[in-house]
Amino acid sequence: MNSPASATPAYDATPPKSAGGIDWLFLIAVLAIAAALARVIYYTPFEAVQGPAQKIFYLHLPAALCAFMAFGVVALAGIGHLWLGDLRLDRAAESSAEVGVIFTTVVLITGPLWARPVWGTWWTWDARLTLTLFLWFIYVGYLVLRGAIDDRALRARYSAVLGILGSLLIPFIHLSVYLFRTLHPRPIVIKPSAPSLPPEMLTTLIISFVAFTLFYIALVRQRYRLAAERDLLELEEGR
Amino acid sequence: MAPSTISAALLIARKDLAIEFRTRTAFFSAAIFALLGIVIFYFAWDPTAVAPVDLAPGVLWGIFTFSGLLGLQRSFGIEQADRAIDSLLGAPIPRESIYLGKAIANLAFVVAVQLIAIPAVQLFYGVPLLEHAGTLAIIALLAAIGLVAVGTLFSAMAVNTKLAEMLLPVLSLPFFVPVVIPAAQATARLLAGRPTDELVGWLKLLIAFDIVFVAACTLAFPYTIEE
Numbered sequence: 001m002n003s004p005a006s007a008t009p010a011y012d013a014t015p016p017k018s019a020g021g022i023d024w025l026f027l028i029a030v031l032a033i034a035a036a037l038a039r040v041i042y043y044t045p046f047e048a049v050q051g052p053a054q055k056i057f058y059l060h061l062p063a064a065l066c067a068f069m070a071f072g073v074v075a076l077a078g079i080g081h082l083w084l085g086d087l088r089l090d091r092a093a094e095s096s097a098e099v100g101v102i103f104t105t106v107v108l109i110t111g112p113l114w115a116r117p118v119w120g121t122w123w124t125w126d127a128r129l130t131l132t133l134f135l136w137f138i139y140v141g142y143l144v145l146r147g148a149i150d151d152r153a154l155r156a157r158y159s160a161v162l163g164i165l166g167s168l169l170i171p172f173i174h175l176s177v178y179l180f181r182t183l184h185p186r187p188i189v190i191k192p193s194a195p196s197l198p199p200e201m202l203t204t205l206i207i208s209f210v211a212f213t214l215f216y217i218a219l220v221r222q223r224y225r226l227a228a229e230r231d232l233l234e235l236e237e238g239r
Numbered sequence: 240m241a242p243s244t245i246s247a248a249l250l251i252a253r254k255d256l257a258i259e260f261r262t263r264t265a266f267f268s269a270a271i272f273a274l275l276g277i278v279i280f281y282f283a284w285d286p287t288a289v290a291p292v293d294l295a296p297g298v299l300w301g302i303f304t305f306s307g308l309l310g311l312q313r314s315f316g317i318e319q320a321d322r323a324i325d326s327l328l329g330a331p332i333p334r335e336s337i338y339l340g341k342a343i344a345n346l347a348f349v350v351a352v353q354l355i356a357i358p359a360v361q362l363f364y365g366v367p368l369l370e371h372a373g374t375l376a377i378i379a380l381l382a383a384i385g386l387v388a389v390g391t392l393f394s395a396m397a398v399n400t401k402l403a404e405m406l407l408p409v410l411s412l413p414f415f416v417p418v419v420i421p422a423a424q425a426t427a428r429l430l431a432g433r434p435t436d437e438l439v440g441w442l443k444l445l446i447a448f449d450i451v452f453v454a455a456c457t458l459a460f461p462y463t464i465e466e
Binding site for chain 1: 410424452455462
């Protein structure tokens with residue numbers, strides 16, 4: 001195999017665009033989240049058994065889906081970076097990982113808040129809870145690794161390796177913890193047959209998911225700009 | 240894979256094991272650490288409430304994980320002195336054989352610690368581990384391959400970071416989860432005298448992990464080298 005290091009250019013020449021002015025996408029995303037929350041609170045019926053506690057589901061599931069999407073982006077950008085040696089892909093991975101950790105944190109906070117009244121316990125070693133907790137550990141480790149390397153090209157390569165291995169690990173953690181019995185609600189939306197959620201609840205969920213996805217993209221875009229400015233600064237300082 | 244890759248890997252493994260055999264520092268500290276762990280864990284539980292037979296598998300695999308980390312930390316750490324890694328990288332051998340050689344040496348290290356820890360658990364906890372020596376050896380080897388495959392790669396990465404050996408457990412432990420859970424569960428089934436069928440699922444999981452991560456880490460290793 002050829003030395004992969006030689007394929008990695010030090011920095012891509014295109015200077016990042018200035019992030020001045022209002023970030024309209026971010027504004028729209030925040031408004032979308034507000035609108036989705038308003039619909040969740042005022043225009044969506046209570047679930048018959050769980051009552052108001054169930055409404056946290058409209059935050060919990062979209063956050064979980066966005067976290068998975070974020071970590072998927074980390075792995076794909078990592079593969080792309082190792083292949084093309086483009087630092088823009090590394091910045092995308094970095095941004096997506098950070099936002100993914102935030103969304104995973106949201107999942108880990110909203111889950112116990114719901115579980116306490118409904119299951120009667122804050123935490124249980126259920127398969128999906130354990131998987132989410134380990135996702136959090138893997139990608140917090142990813143951020144720690146990034147912070148521990150000064151050399152920009154090396155940081156990009158190591159992060160790509162960990163991002164790819166992390167995505168390979170997820171099915172194994174899932175399988176090994178799944179063999180413990182699971183308490184988590186069966187999938188009611190993402191499953192082979194039609195979603196078994198009443199239409200108004202499903203609409204709220206979809207609105208919420210779209211809002212969260214917009215928010216994810218807006219956050220990653222912001223974070224990417226920050227990473228680009230930092231890289232530019234480091235380049236100018238000649239580090 | 241070319242035969243030269245394998246023979247170069249074996250040469251590197253022999254070099255590492257010769258260093259370890261002559262100094263014995265890492266092995267002794269790992270073995271003593273394992274024995275200490277076994278003793279301390281025994282007192283961490285009330286033996287009248289938790290039977291040693293229920294405790295032993297968890298202790299065994301907890302100990303292997305942490306004592307394995309001791310050996311893995313040294314793996315690329317010894318190459319840092321006088322930049323010895325540069326002569327390895329300058330050698331006309333594929334990069335993959337450096338990884339495989341290091342991994343083989345680490346595997347020998349972990350297996351050697353297991354050979355001390357397993358009889359010690361049998362002795363101190365009074366559980367019949369050695370009656371199932373054959374099956375236990377398969378579980379232990381499959382798990383050791385998984386631990387070492389991932390740990391060797393992360394060891395190569397950790398030495399080039401500011402945190403050095405501090406980073407290795409943070410990176411490795413999440414990856415050890417799908418190894419430790421099946422290994423501990425299979426050992427527990429074994430000790431409980433359950434039929435072999437109940438072990439098969441866990442063993443398959445270990446085999447799948449080994450195949451995926453030995454391949455992925457071998458491919459990823461050339462990217463972790465700092466020129």
